[in-house]
Amino acid sequence: MIGKLNHWKAAGLAAAMLFAVPAMAAECIAPADPGGGWDFTCREVGRILAEEGLVEGNVQVTNMPGGVGAVAYANVAGKRADDAALLVATSTVGITQIAQGKYPAGSDQMRWIAMLGADVGVIAVAKDSPYQSLDDLLSALKEDPASVVTSGSSGAGGWDHIRLLMLAEAAGIEDLSQIRWVQFDGGSPAVTQMMGGQVGLVSTDLGEIKGFVESGDIRILAVLSDEPVSAFPDLPTAKSQGYDITGYNWRGFYTGGEVSDEDYAAWVEKLKTLYDSEAWQETAKSSGLEPIWRGGEEFSAYVAEQEKQMAEISREIGIIQ
Amino acid sequence: MDILALLLDGFSIAVLPLNLALIVGGCFAGTLIGALPGLGPVNGVAILIPLTFAFGLDATSSMILLSAVYYGCMYGGRISAILLNIPGDEPAIMTTLDGYPMARKGHAADALAISGVASFIGATLATIGLTLFAPLLAKAAIYFGPADYFALYVMAFTTIGGITGTDPRKTLLAAMLGLMLGTVGLDPSTGVARYTFGSFHLYDGFDPIVALVGLFAISEILFFLEQKAHGGGLVPPGSVFPRFSRIKEGLGASLRGSLIGFIAGILPGAGASLGAVMSYSFEKRISDRGSFGKGDPRGVAAPEAGNNAASGGALIPMLTLGVPGSGTTAVMLAMLISLNIQPGPLLFERSPDLVWGLVAALYLANFVLLILNLPLIGLFTRVLGLPAWGLMPLVVAISYLGVYAITHAAFDLLVMVGFGVLGFVLRKLEFSLVPVVLGLLLGMDMENNLRRALSISGGDFTILVQSPIAIGIYAVTAGFLVLSLWLSKRSPPQMA
Numbered sequence: 001m002i003g004k005l006n007h008w009k010a011a012g013l014a015a016a017m018l019f020a021v022p023a024m025a026a027e028c029i030a031p032a033d034p035g036g037g038w039d040f041t042c043r044e045v046g047r048i049l050a051e052e053g054l055v056e057g058n059v060q061v062t063n064m065p066g067g068v069g070a071v072a073y074a075n076v077a078g079k080r081a082d083d084a085a086l087l088v089a090t091s092t093v094g095i096t097q098i099a100q101g102k103y104p105a106g107s108d109q110m111r112w113i114a115m116l117g118a119d120v121g122v123i124a125v126a127k128d129s130p131y132q133s134l135d136d137l138l139s140a141l142k143e144d145p146a147s148v149v150t151s152g153s154s155g156a157g158g159w160d161h162i163r164l165l166m167l168a169e170a171a172g173i174e175d176l177s178q179i180r181w182v183q184f185d186g187g188s189p190a191v192t193q194m195m196g197g198q199v200g201l202v203s204t205d206l207g208e209i210k211g212f213v214e215s216g217d218i219r220i221l222a223v224l225s226d227e228p229v230s231a232f233p234d235l236p237t238a239k240s241q242g243y244d245i246t247g248y249n250w251r252g253f254y255t256g257g258e259v260s261d262e263d264y265a266a267w268v269e270k271l272k273t274l275y276d277s278e279a280w281q282e283t284a285k286s287s288g289l290e291p292i293w294r295g296g297e298e299f300s301a302y303v304a305e306q307e308k309q310m311a312e313i314s315r316e317i318g319i320i321q
Numbered sequence: 322m323d324i325l326a327l328l329l330d331g332f333s334i335a336v337l338p339l340n341l342a343l344i345v346g347g348c349f350a351g352t353l354i355g356a357l358p359g360l361g362p363v364n365g366v367a368i369l370i371p372l373t374f375a376f377g378l379d380a381t382s383s384m385i386l387l388s389a390v391y392y393g394c395m396y397g398g399r400i401s402a403i404l405l406n407i408p409g410d411e412p413a414i415m416t417t418l419d420g421y422p423m424a425r426k427g428h429a430a431d432a433l434a435i436s437g438v439a440s441f442i443g444a445t446l447a448t449i450g451l452t453l454f455a456p457l458l459a460k461a462a463i464y465f466g467p468a469d470y471f472a473l474y475v476m477a478f479t480t481i482g483g484i485t486g487t488d489p490r491k492t493l494l495a496a497m498l499g500l501m502l503g504t505v506g507l508d509p510s511t512g513v514a515r516y517t518f519g520s521f522h523l524y525d526g527f528d529p530i531v532a533l534v535g536l537f538a539i540s541e542i543l544f545f546l547e548q549k550a551h552g553g554g555l556v557p558p559g560s561v562f563p564r565f566s567r568i569k570e571g572l573g574a575s576l577r578g579s580l581i582g583f584i585a586g587i588l589p590g591a592g593a594s595l596g597a598v599m600s601y602s603f604e605k606r607i608s609d610r611g612s613f614g615k616g617d618p619r620g621v622a623a624p625e626a627g628n629n630a631a632s633g634g635a636l637i638p639m640l641t642l643g644v645p646g647s648g649t650t651a652v653m654l655a656m657l658i659s660l661n662i663q664p665g666p667l668l669f670e671r672s673p674d675l676v677w678g679l680v681a682a683l684y685l686a687n688f689v690l691l692i693l694n695l696p697l698i699g700l701f702t703r704v705l706g707l708p709a710w711g712l713m714p715l716v717v718a719i720s721y722l723g724v725y726a727i728t729h730a731a732f733d734l735l736v737m738v739g740f741g742v743l744g745f746v747l748r749k750l751e752f753s754l755v756p757v758v759l760g761l762l763l764g765m766d767m768e769n770n771l772r773r774a775l776s777i778s779g780g781d782f783t784i785l786v787q788s789p790i791a792i793g794i795y796a797v798t799a800g801f802l803v804l805s806l807w808l809s810k811r812s813p814p815q816m817a
Contacts, residue, residue, distance in 0.1 A: 034367035034652045044659050047374050058371060064729050067507065067524030071730070074521050102512070104521065149777050155512045182467075182776040183510045183769075188644045188665075189589060196463035198777060211643050211665015286661045 026055040028087045028253075031072030031094075033065045037119075037205075040287070041089040041251045045116065045271075048279045054270045059087075067102070069094045074104045081256035084263035087113070092249045095303060096159045099310035100320050107307045108257075111264050112300045114271045115252030116280065117289035119205035121163050121224035122235075126194050127217055134222045134241045137201065138171035145178035148200040151190045153208075155183045157319040163224060163247030164203040166313060170243045177318065191218060205249050206232075207288025224248070229290055251289065252299065268296045328452060331677030334381060335685055343378075343386040344682055348689045351393015352697075356401050358716070359534045359723020361410030362394035362632075363648040370656055380660040381675045385682040387653050388636070392444055392683065394649075395593070395629045396690050399436045400701055403621070404429060405716065407538045411529055412593035412628035414758050415601040417537070418485065419613060419620030426616050427560070429702045434563030435618045436625040437694040439575040441687055443626030446579040447586065447633025448683045451640075456669065458587050459641035467773035468785050470590045472794035474767035477595055477759075479798050480602035483805060485614060485753035495752045499760020502527055503768070510772045522732040529762040531724050531733050532740045536754045538720040539741025544748065545713055561699040571622030574604050582627030586634020589646045590770065593631040594762055600627025606805050633683070640668055640676055 026049070028042035039061070046059030064072040072088055080086055088110075098107050123134065131137040131148075140147050152160030165176050173179070182199055184190040187208035194202050195217055202209070202218075206229065212218045213232065222238040223229055224247030238245050255267060274280050275293050284291045294302050314320045334340065347369075354365035366387050373383040398413030403420035416436060423432035450458070481496050482489040505516045506526025517523035578600035585596030604623035605613045613620045635646030643664030645651035657664050662672055669676050704712065724737050744754055771785075778784035786792060 033648065034363060034370075034655070036651075036655070040655050040659060043370065043655070047659070058375070061371070062729055063367070065525055066730070067521040068512075070521040070524060100512075146779055155508070155510050157512050180776055180779055182773050184773070185769075186645070188642065192463050192589070192638075192642055192644050193466065196466060198466040209665075211663050211667055214663070215666035217666060283659070283661075286663070287658050 026085045026087065027060045027062060027083075028089060029062050029064050029072050029076070030089050031064050031066070031069035034063055037091060037093075037249075037251070038069070038089040039063060041091070041253075042087070044283055044287075045087075045089075045253075045274065045280075048274055048277065048283065049270065051279060052274060052277055054273060068097050070097065070103045073110075076254075076256050077105055077109050082258040082260075083256055084259050086255050086259075087253045087267070088255065089251070090254055091251050092118075092306070093154070093159050095306050096162065096310055096314075099307045100157065100314050107303050110254040110257050111259055112303045113253045113255055113264070113267045114275070114295035114299050115250040115292065115302075116271065116275050117284040117291045118248040118250040119207045119289055120229050121160070121203065121247030121249065122206045122209070122220050123164065123167065123222045123224075123238075124191065124194070124202045124204075124209065124213075124218045124220050125200065126197075127219055129200065129219065131221065132219075134167075134236075134238060134243065137221055138168065138173070138243075141168060141179065142171060142173050145173060145175060146180055149180045149182060149198075150201045150203060151182040151184055151193065151199040152203040153184055153186045153190055153205075156181050157314065158183075159247075159249060160203045160205075162310070162313055162319075163245070164201075166245050166247065167222075167224075167238060167243055169316070170245055188212070194218070205288070210288045225290065231285060231288065248292075250292065250294075252294075265296070271295060324452060327673060327677045328681060330674070331679070331681030332684075334674055334678035335385065335681035340382055340385050340678070340682060341685070343382055344389045344686050345689055345693075347386045347389025348393040348396075348686055348693055351390035351395075352397035352400075352690070352693065354390065355394030355397025355399075355413075356409045357397075357719050357723055358401055358407045358409055358538045359530060359720055360726060361398070361530060362391050363652060364723075364727055365390045365394050366649050366652045370652070373656070380657065380662050380672070381678045383656060383660060384653065384675060384679050387656065388679060388683060389686045389689075391632060391649050391653070392629070392686050393690060395444070395632045396437065396440045396694055398628075399440070399621075399625055400433065403432045403436065404701060404704055405538075406541055407716065408533060411533060411758070411762060412597045412624075412631070414533065414594070414755055415484075415597040415624035415628075416621060418601065418624075418755060419615070419617050422614065422616035423618070423621065424705070428567070428616065429705060430561050430563045430698050431567040431618065432616075432621050433698045433701060434568050434695065435571040435621050437691060437698070438568050439571055439578065439622035439625040440629040440694075441691040442572075442575040443579040443582055443629035443631075444633050444687045444690075445684070446576075446626075447583045447630040448680065448687065450583055451633055451637055451683070452680055455637045455641050458637055462587050462589065462638060463642075465588055465590070465790060466788060467770040467777065468788050469790040469794065470588070470770040471767060471774055471785060472791040472798075473588070473591060473595070474763055474770065476794055476798040476801075477598050477602075477763055478767070480599070480606070480801065481756050481759060483605065484598075484602055484759075485755060488751075491750075491752050492756050495747065495754070496756035496760040499757040499762075500764040501760075502532070502757075503761045503764035509769055510776065520732075522730060526765070527736060527740075527761060528728060528733065529758060530727060531737050532761055533758050534720050534724055535737040535740025536744035536747075536757060538716055539738060540744030540748060540754070542713055542717055543741060543745040545709065549709070561702045563695075563698060567618055570618040574608065574619035574622040575626040577604060577607075578623035578626035579630040582630035583634040585627070586631030586646060587637050589635075589638045589642075589644045590766060591631075592635060592647045593628045594759075596631030596634075597624040597628040598759060598763070600624050603801075606801055636679075636683075639664070640679075642666060643668070 030039040030042040154160040187204035398409035402416040406421040582596035
């Protein structure tokens with residue numbers, strides 16, 4: 001009898017933990033497992049939305065991993081296209097997938113609310129690497145594309161890979177497929193493997209590997225932004241070294257394609273208020289994001305343009321036909 | 322000594338009333354979450370994150386709570402593995418091999434006590450290792466490259482054939498089936514979809530925890546229904562009090578298992594499941610005289626010490642490098658970032674209060690878990706005395722709830738049932754289910770590391786045997802094989 005009670009209690013506790021969410025709250029879908037960038041975006045923005053009183057109660061974060069966001073995309077398009085309480089976290093990575101036809105529909109299926117900030121791509125080498133500048137590295141790669149093993153947190157054809165190849169292309173390297181690319185499960189595993197001498201270069205977002213920049217274990221050859229990043233003003237941009245390439249990984253949100261204009265405008269408004277808040281500016285900076293705002297129609301146009309651009313790049317480097 | 326002073330400072334933080342309460346509460350919640358099939362440490366920790374924000378906990382207190390839950394889950398996963406043959410989470414799979422047979426013999430209380438003490442030993446030794454050697458070990462772990470990880474997985478799979486009591490050929494076949502199932506989904510290194518038949522739901526492949534709940538929990542229920550139709554009963558509850566003489570039998574195995582598990586934990590590409598597998602198969606190699614798989618206390622102690630030591634070890638790359646050694650530590654890292662703490666090589670210097678407060682809390686959590694778990698043995702054992710009409714539907718309900726809570730996809734409930742039917746058929750054919758899950762769970766990492774090694778070398782297979790670490794691992798593997806052949810010649814023939 002006591003044992004039975006105990007089991008019931010366990011089930012009850014689990015149920016309470018899972019469903020302890022106020023009914024009126026907004027929901028944010030993180031199309032990935034807990035712990036990743038999209039999950040972080042949902043949880044952070046959700047927390048600040050609640051703290052600033054922009055939504056009622058807490059924002060429920062739902063993890064819907066699958067197909068690098070495709071499962072959530074299909075789910076929203078199919079079942080929740082008119083759910084005005086819904087935010088879905090996405091980023092440049094999602095647009096890469098859309099551009100390469102790996103989502104069930106194009107970007108026109110959703111309403112793109114806003115981006116709140118961007119992680120900046122970096123090209124990093126170990127502190128004892130022979131390459132001191134982007135020029136050193138790219139001329140070595142140009143001479144022998146297999147001379148440096150490159151790596152990052154995405155698979156071949158992912159955003160980390162593409163933005164490196166964009167640089168290589170700008171440097172005049174012709175056979176991009178000769179460059180060796182190794183995928184790791186994240187930026188920091190890639191960096192530690194580089195520190196252990198397994199690979200020669202890491203192309204990934206600055207935010208995740210900030211700790212290694214501060215500790216001096218790695219050297220950043222280039223940040224892929226227009227202007228130097230505010231947290232590390234001394235790091236050279238690729239532009240300042242003569243390569244006109246940027247590689248932002250922005251963080252933002254979409255909602256279903258059938259959400260009404262009023263509800264859509266309300267979300268844009270709420271996220272703008274959040275963007276302007278002290279709390280968001282702090283959070284963004286501390287996690288290595290440059291706060292950048294694009295909202296509403298401007299953001300939608302930006303996404304459509306980026307989708308087009310990515311598809312072109314992917315075609316050029318032979319990732320899609 | 323420096324470390325002692327820092328650790329004492331840590332204890333002064335950990336014994337603050339709020340932190341103590343979090344340790345006790347976290348351990349309790351963790352044990353329950355771990356014991357429920359489907360809900361594991363990753364979900365437990367993820368579920369509690371909003372709670373830490375709601376309470377406005379600072380970074381140190383939040384980490385203490387989440388780590389207590391994490392350790393608690395590792396203790397809890399074994400409970401349902403022993404009592405019901407349903408592992409509560411992935412690392413507890415190995416505990417079913419000898420834990421459930423012990424329960425069937427009426428020694429459930431012994432098995433729970435042995436595994437509780439083994440968990441304590443494993444987790445405590447790992448915490449001591451973390452205290453003394455964390456920065457040093459992290460530096461060593463960096464030199465483990467993809468080829469070395471691949472060698473480690475080869476070693477694990479070499480030992481799989483001998484893991485279960487059944488025909489080794491069937492075990493290998495089952496592992497092969499698991500490996501095949503592991504290839505479903507997007508190929509991580511190129512993004513190409515494999516065996517997905519156009520379904521986005523299959524892009525991420527089969528989640529090992531969904532497969533695990535299906536194979537073990539759902540097939541158990543199908544089995545029960547069949548038995549019910551033919552008469553037959555549940556496991557006898559037996560004595561509710563453990564005997565200390567049995568606990569002593571597991572001590573040596575616990576120490577050996579702790580060491581192996583700890584090493585697996587430190588390596589970010591390995592983790593608790595691999596730790597449990599290696600601990601069990603090593604123990605079986607050196608101490609089995611035909612009793613493993615039939616309820617040997619050492620077969621319970623080794624994997625439990627192993628998986629608890631591994632979860633302690635996994636905190637080392639997390640704290641010293643900011644590299645997650647497991648899904649759970651990945652969630653904890655994300656939370657640290659959201660609390661404005663930058664994980665990475667400077668964490669020990671910049672946030673000593675957090676690091677040492679956490680380490681001290683881990684020591685306390687271990688004692689809390691031991692004290693919490695031993696008196697609960699009587700309670701848990703009584704679960705076996707429940708009428709089946711109450712227990713079995715509850716298991717079904719928890720399985721569905723657990724799987725849905727993780728994946729939020731009705732599709733995965735179907736996958737779970739599919740695996741349940743597969744599990745039922747395999748058990749009818751007298752296949753062990755453990756190698757299927759191991760194939761699925763470890764196969765993916767094994768493949769990824771092989772692909773990484775080959776990407777580095779540009780397709781040249783000799784990279785696999787170029788690093789001294791890999792060569793060392795292969796040598797140990799060969800040594801094990803020779804040892805087991807020699808042992809099997811020396812000892813009386815085992816049941817095939």
